[in-house]
Amino acid sequence: MADILVVGGGVVGLSLAWDLASAGASVTLVDAAEVGRAASWAGAGILPPARAESALHPIESLRGLANRLHAEWAAALRETTGIDTGYRRCGGLYVARTAGEEASLIGLKNLFDEEKIASELLDASGCAELEPHLTPNPPVRRALWTPEECQLRNPRHLRALRVGCQQLGVRVVEHEPIVGWQHQSGRLIAARSPRQTWHADTFCITAGPWSHGLLEELQLPNGIYPVRGQMVLFRSDRPLVQAIINEGTRYLVPREDGRLLAGSTEEEVGFDARPTRSQYEDLIAFARSLVPALADVPVEAVWAGLRPASYDGMPYMGRLPGFANGFVASGHFRSGLSLSPAIARVMCDLMLERPSDVDWSMFRVDREGEAGDIQGPHGRPPSAAASVEDAGRDLEART
Ligand SMILES: Cc1cc2nc3c(=O)[nH]c(=O)nc-3n(C[C@H](O)[C@H](O)[C@H](O)COP(=O)(O)OP(=O)(O)OC[C@H]3O[C@@H](n4cnc5c(N)ncnc54)[C@H](O)[C@@H]3O)c2cc1C
Incomplete structure (x- = not known):
């Protein structure tokens, strides 16, 4: 049994798994398709400038932290995996x-x-x-x-994170869509894929837009689309x-x-x-x-x-309401790549109960708004794997 199960291996899930494993946690990462092939692969790799100390918005302070970490992570990934992520x-x-x-x-x-x-x-x-x-x-x-302003090359960064995760003992499992949950007395017990039940002490949903359906399975209405x-x-x-x-x-x-x-x-x-x-x-x-x-x-x-x-432009991050050992990090829209090391770091602090000065209230799943009204094309995905596969398979390492 893993200490921590990360559900979804885009840049957010891979970064979180890498940071958690770097801190000594035992991590399994499951993905419905191949890791690092969805939006995280498709993106442009733009890292806009930001300064944490003088930021006017909480997302910009996260971006400031992310920019510092991007420089450190690019150097660390290059040293440990030999992969140049194209961070420039x-x-x-x-x-x-x-x-x-x-x-x-x-x-x-x-x-x-x-x-x-x-x-x-x-x-x-x-x-x-x-x-x-x-x-x-x-x-x-x-x-x-x-x-x-900086950039990195998404496919290379994702490949480096994947290799880095495996070097640190993260178990990476592909083609295992999580379709449901087992829970009892306010705790998640396991995540279910069609073939298997995945037990863990702690769970984090990092499934990009597909997080919507995974949260809904837990009766958590949300505005991710x-x-x-x-x-x-x-x-x-x-x-x-x-x-x-x-x-x-x-x-x-x-x-x-x-x-x-x-x-x-x-x-x-x-x-x-x-x-x-x-x-x-x-x-x-x-x-x-x-x-x-x-x-x-x-x-x-x-x-x-x-x-x-997300319906209000803010991501969903933090502990799942009603589930002491459940977490989510999703809904980062046009900034998921640029914010990813900071998302990983603050989530890692929260999940490992390390001190943190993040105000989680603005990222709560049950914050006020019309999340429950989001339906139709934003609803539950018919098949995560099918949609992910459409995103252009043959272009690995080109961009
Ligand atoms: C064209 C384009 C350009 C972009 N440019 C930039 C940019 O320059 N800078 C920037 O910061 N951001 C950019 N973005 C946004 C950025 O790519 C996203 O915010 C980010 O990739 C989201 O990462 P993620 O890990 O949350 O989701 P994803 O990359 O979507 O990963 C989610 C993963 O979860 C898996 N999954 C889905 N359902 C399940 C399930 N049921 N069980 C298990 N696994 C599941 C999927 O297979 C996938 O691997 C761009 C996006 C696009 C599309």
Whole structure:
């Protein structure tokens, strides 16, 4: 019997398992499909800047902690597994091409100043000096340069976490969807998959958008639901931009080998993780409108993933109401990758009863709101494994 059963092996579950095992816990991680192949694999790997000490929002203080840990974890994973996760400080450029975007940019600059995050406003020529291939049509009016923005390569990071977990004795079990629970007198006894019963002392649900159904099985209404994001991968023989280029909710992420990611969309389409022509063609047009040299660069792949969103924009983290030994960490929407080491660390502190100054009340499953009203496409997934498999299997190690 494991001390701790982690249900779901995306970046959140793998990070938690790694941190728990590093602290000496005996951990089993079960996944409905392959670990590290769902949204965590599909994402762009952007790590926006944040400072824990001067953050104005609890998520930004988590992000500040995460940014410190990302640097430490990348070095530790490289040393122990030999895998370079692609963690790099490449900087971020936020561009404005319309008057409305320019106004938002000034707002963002003010926010960064208040949170003591380094940034510099650039005019069109300053922007062109920094990124000569960025000659968009329509042109950039202003840009904001953030030198502390980082990136990592998701497939590599996930592979390193998996190897790291196995090195520390974590039992990783794949193709075992948890479908129900056994519980008694306010304690979880076991999780059930179709083939087996998984006993443990402590349980944590980290199943991305599928956490919704697993919580519902415990009569815990919640507002977690899937939001599809699509991605396009260009393959150039050399990097055309150096920094992550952000415009509104869309972005370009350059990799050192010349590949470039263009993302992403936000679509409420239930548990359908298939890319669609209209959306990825829109992303291709967006990318080429920012960097005209991409017109001659072939598209290597397109894919989509399902972000775990929540009805009020806040994640669900902490102890499960009514179950002393049950925990959840899910619903991190567009920030699950960037927050992941901090999520793991604060959850690890809570589960191992170490001191913590996190205010868990805002992340509670039973916080006030309309969680119980979320139904329809946001309801219980018909089949976790089928949806996960659609997310683009053959692209391991490319992005
Ligand atoms: C296109 C796109 C771009 C993104 N870009 C970024 C970015 O740049 N930066 C950032 O921070 N975030 C980004 N995100 C968001 C980020 O990817 C997610 O927030 C994060 O991956 C969520 O991780 P997770 O571990 O909670 O869930 P997932 O990655 O969805 O993992 C959940 C796991 O649980 C398993 N599972 C499901 N049901 C069960 C069950 N019943 N039993 C057992 N296991 C189960 C699944 O098989 C899966 O492996 C992006 C997302 C997308 C789609």
